[in-house]
Amino acid sequence: MLIEAKDLFKRYPTGRVSVDALKGIDFFADEGEFVAVMGPSGSGKSTLLYILGCLELPTSGFYRFDGMDVLTASDNALSQIRADAIGFIFQTFNLVSTLTLYENVELPFYYSRKPEKAKPQRIAEAIERVGLKDRIRHRPSELSGGEMQRVAIARALAVRPKLILADEPTGNLDSKTGKEILGLFSEMHSEGATIVMVTHDIAVAHYANRTVSLKDGKIEPVSVEV
Amino acid sequence: MEKLSPFLLRFNKTPSIAFRCLLQQKLRSILSIVGVICGVITVLIMLGTGEGAKRKILAQIERLGTRNIYIQSVTLNRDQTARAAELRSRGLRMTDGVYIQKSFPEAVRTAGLKEIKAGILGASMEFSPQIVASSESYDEILNLSIFSGRFLTRIDIEQQNLVCVLGNTVAKRLGAKGNPGQLIRIQNHLFRVVGVLTGLDPVSEEHSAIAIRNFNNMVFIPIGTEQFIDTSGIKSSSTGADHSFLNKNESVLDEMVIQMQRTDVVPHAAHLIQRIMDLLHYKADDFQIVVPLELLKQSQQTQRTLNILLAAIASVSLIVGGIGIMNIMLATVSERTREIGIRRAVGATRLDIITQFLIEAVILTFSGGIVGVLLGTAVVRFAAGVGEWHIVITFQALAIPLAMAVFVGIFFGLYPAYRAAKMNPVNAFRHE
Ligand SMILES: Nc1ncnc2c1ncn2[C@@H]1O[C@H](COP(=O)(O)OP(=O)(O)OP(=O)(O)O)[C@@H](O)[C@H]1O
Ligand SMILES: [Mg+2]
Numbered sequence: 001m002l003i004e005a006k007d008l009f010k011r012y013p014t015g016r017v018s019v020d021a022l023k024g025i026d027f028f029a030d031e032g033e034f035v036a037v038m039g040p041s042g043s044g045k046s047t048l049l050y051i052l053g054c055l056e057l058p059t060s061g062f063y064r065f066d067g068m069d070v071l072t073a074s075d076n077a078l079s080q081i082r083a084d085a086i087g088f089i090f091q092t093f094n095l096v097s098t099l100t101l102y103e104n105v106e107l108p109f110y111y112s113r114k115p116e117k118a119k120p121q122r123i124a125e126a127i128e129r130v131g132l133k134d135r136i137r138h139r140p141s142e143l144s145g146g147e148m149q150r151v152a153i154a155r156a157l158a159v160r161p162k163l164i165l166a167d168e169p170t171g172n173l174d175s176k177t178g179k180e181i182l183g184l185f186s187e188m189h190s191e192g193a194t195i196v197m198v199t200h201d202i203a204v205a206h207y208a209n210r211t212v213s214l215k216d217g218k219i220e221p222v223s224v225e226v
Numbered sequence: 227m228e229k230l231s232p233f234l235l236r237f238n239k240t241p242s243i244a245f246r247c248l249l250q251q252k253l254r255s256i257l258s259i260v261g262v263i264c265g266v267i268t269v270l271i272m273l274g275t276g277e278g279a280k281r282k283i284l285a286q287i288e289r290l291g292t293r294n295i296y297i298q299s300v301t302l303n304r305d306q307t308a309r310a311a312e313l314r315s316r317g318l319r320m321t322d323g324v325y326i327q328k329s330f331p332e333a334v335r336t337a338g339l340k341e342i343k344a345g346i347l348g349a350s351m352e353f354s355p356q357i358v359a360s361s362e363s364y365d366e367i368l369n370l371s372i373f374s375g376r377f378l379t380r381i382d383i384e385q386q387n388l389v390c391v392l393g394n395t396v397a398k399r400l401g402a403k404g405n406p407g408q409l410i411r412i413q414n415h416l417f418r419v420v421g422v423l424t425g426l427d428p429v430s431e432e433h434s435a436i437a438i439r440n441f442n443n444m445v446f447i448p449i450g451t452e453q454f455i456d457t458s459g460i461k462s463s464s465t466g467a468d469h470s471f472l473n474k475n476e477s478v479l480d481e482m483v484i485q486m487q488r489t490d491v492v493p494h495a496a497h498l499i500q501r502i503m504d505l506l507h508y509k510a511d512d513f514q515i516v517v518p519l520e521l522l523k524q525s526q527q528t529q530r531t532l533n534i535l536l537a538a539i540a541s542v543s544l545i546v547g548g549i550g551i552m553n554i555m556l557a558t559v560s561e562r563t564r565e566i567g568i569r570r571a572v573g574a575t576r577l578d579i580i581t582q583f584l585i586e587a588v589i590l591t592f593s594g595g596i597v598g599v600l601l602g603t604a605v606v607r608f609a610a611g612v613g614e615w616h617i618v619i620t621f622q623a624l625a626i627p628l629a630m631a632v633f634v635g636i637f638f639g640l641y642p643a644y645r646a647a648k649m650n651p652v653n654a655f656r657h658e
Contacts, residue, residue: 050652053571055570055571055651055652056650056651056652075575075576076575076576076577079570079573079574079575079576079578080573080575082570082571082572082573083572083573083574084573088571088572090571090655092655094564094567094568094571094655095568096564096565096568096569097564097565098246098565107568107569107572108572108573110574110578111569111572111573111574111575111578112573155572
C-alpha cells in the first residue's frame with residue numbers, strides 16, 4: 001500500500017482561536033489507484049493533500065508513505081520524497097514567477113536524486129503533453145490561468161513520480177480544456193501513476209476509481225463507489 | 227560518499243540558480259554591492275598607505291646601513307664642556323675607532339666624518355654644498371658608488387693631499403669644473419677633484435633619531451686637511467678644546483660609523499661600544515650611539531601597530547557594507563518567500579536553500595570585491611600621479627580586502643539564508 005494514513009489531526013494555531021482543519025481522518029490508497037477527494041470549501045481537502053504530500057506534518061496521527069514513517073522521518077528524507085516520488089499540482093499553481101516555463105518544469109530536477117540522463121527528453125515530453133511546446137521561454141505572468149495550470153501539471157509529470165497530488169486541477173479551466181486535462185490524468189493513471197485529486201465537480205470524480213468526501217475535517221460516512 | 231555525492235551534484239547547479247536570481251534584480255544587486263565596493267577600496271588604500279610608509283622608512287634606515295653603528299659627538303653646553311675637560315675627555319676621535327676595532331674583531335671597518343663650515347669659492351647663494359672631512363672607507367661603509375674617478379684613499383689622508391670627491395649634484399652644478407682633474411677653491415686653498423659620486427634618490431624627510439645625509443650635495447676632503455682651510459666655525463671649539471695638546475694633529479670628529487661583519491652581532495656590539503666609549507671618555511657623555519637596526523625594529527613595531535589600527539578602521543567600512551548586504555538579502559528572502567516555499571515543495575532541502583542564498587550573497591560581495599580592487603587600484607594610481615602620496619600595492623593589499631569581502635558575504639548572508647531555510651513550505655508559498 002502506497003498511502004496509509006490513520007487518525008490524522010491537523011490544528012492550525014491562529015491567534016487565540018485555533019482551527020482544526022482535520023479531525024481524525026483515515027486515508028488509504030493502493031499503488032495505481034485514482035482517488036477523488038470532494039467536499040465543501042474549508043472542509044480540509046488542501047490540508048489533507050499537503051499532509052499526504054509530506055509538505056506538512058499532521059498534529060497527531062499516523063502516516064506511512066511507500067513504507068516510510070513520515071512523522072519520524074528527517075526533514076531531508078521528506079525533501080527527498082517530495083523531489084523523487086511526489087508530483088504536486090497546487091490549487092494556486094505555485095510557479096516561480098522569475099523563471100521561464102521551461103525552468104519551472106525543470107525545477108524538481110534540480111533537487112531530484114534520481115539519475116537524470118533522460119531529463120531534457122522528460123521535460124520536453126511533459127511540456128508537449130500539456131500542449132505548451134511553443135511557449136517554453138515565456139514567464140508565468142505572460143500565461144493565462146489555464147496555461148499556468150498546465151505548466152504546473154507538466155512540472156508534476158516530468159519527474160514521473162509515484163504519486164500525483166492535484167488540488168482542483170480543472171478549477172480554472174473551461175470545460176473543453178478541462179476535459180483534455182482530465183484525459184491527461186487518465187493517461188497517467190493508465191500508465192501506473194497513483195493519483196489523488198481534489199475536485200468540486202462530480203463529473204470530474206467519474207474519472208476516478210473511488211471518491212472520498214470530506215466535511216468539516218472528517219470523512220463523510222458514505223463514500224461513492226463508481 | 228553515497229550521501230555526499232548527490233549534494234555535490236546539486237551543489238554545482240546551485241550557483242547558476244543563484245546567479246540568475248541576481249541578474250533578474252540587476253539594479254538592486256548593483257546597489258547592494260556599492261557598500262562592499264567602498265569598503266574594499268578603503269581597506270586597499272589603508273593597506274597600501276601602510277605599506278608605502280613602511281617601505282619609505284625602511285629605505286631610509288637601510289641607507290644608514292643595518293650593519294652600522296653610529297657614534298655622534300654631542301654638542302655640549304658650557305657646564306658640560308667644563309665637566310668634560312675635568313674628566314679629560316678628548317672628544318670623538320679616530321683613535322676611539324681604533325680601540326673599538328681592536329677590542330671587537332667583528333667590527334670590520336671604521337670611518338670618521340667632520341663637518342666643515344666653509345664655502346666653495348664662486349658658488350652662488352642658493353648653492354652651498356656641505357663640505358665634510360672624511361676618512362677613506364666612508365664610501366664602502368655607506369655603500370656609495372663612484373660615478374667617475376675614485377674615493378679618498380689612505381694615502382690621501384697620510385700625505386694630507388689637497389684632493390676632494392664631489393657629490394653628484396655638486397659636480398653637475400660646477401659644470402666643466404666638476405670633473406676629475408679640475409681644481410676647485412675651498413676657502414683659501416685649491417683642491418683637486420679626484421672623483422664624483424653616483425647620484426642617489428633624494429631622501430627628503432629626516433628620520434627622528436638620525437639625519438639622513440644628502441650625499442649628492444656633499445664635498446669630501448681627506449680628514450686632517452680641514453686644518454688648512456679657515457676653521458673659524460669648527461665644532462672642536464666646544465669639545466675638548468683644551469686638550470688639543472694631546473694629539474695636535476688628530477681631528478675631533480662629528481660622527482663615526484663602525485661597520486660590523488654581520489647584522490646579528492649589532493645589538494651586542496652596540497652594548498660593547500657604549501662600554502668602551504664610556505671608558506675612553508671617562509663617562510663624559512660627549513657622544514651618543516645610534517643603531518639603525520634598532521631604529522628599524524622600532525619603526526617596524528610602530529608600523530605594525532599602525533597597520534592594525536588602519537585595518538581596524540577599514541574593516542568598519544566593510545562591516546557597514548556587509549550590513550547593507552544583509553539588509554538586501556533579508557528583503558530578498560521575504561520577497562521571495564513564495565519561491566522558497568515552491569522550491570521546498572518540489573524537493574529542495576534546507577541546505578539547498580541555505581546554499582542558494584549564501585552563494586547569492588558571496589557572488590554579490592565577491593563581485594563587489596573585484597570591482598573595489600580594480601577601482602581602488604585606479605584611485606591609487608591616480609593619487610600617486612597627482613600628489614606625493616606614497617602607496618605601495620602588494621599582493622596582500624589586493625587579496626586581503628577581497629577575502630574580507632567574501633567573508634562578509636558569508637557572515638552577513640548566513641542569517642537571511644537561515645531565515646529562508648527554516649520557513650514552513652506551505653506557509654511560505656501561501657505568503658503573498
Ligand atoms: N495555515 C493556516 N492557518 C490557519 N488556518 C488554516 C491554514 N490553512 C488552512 N486553514 C484552515 O483550515 C481549514 C481547511 O482549509 P483547507 O485549505 O484545507 O480547505 P479546502 O477544503 O481546501 O477549501 P477550498 O475548497 O476552498 O480550497 C479552513 O478553515 C482554513 O481556514
Ligand atoms: Mg483547497
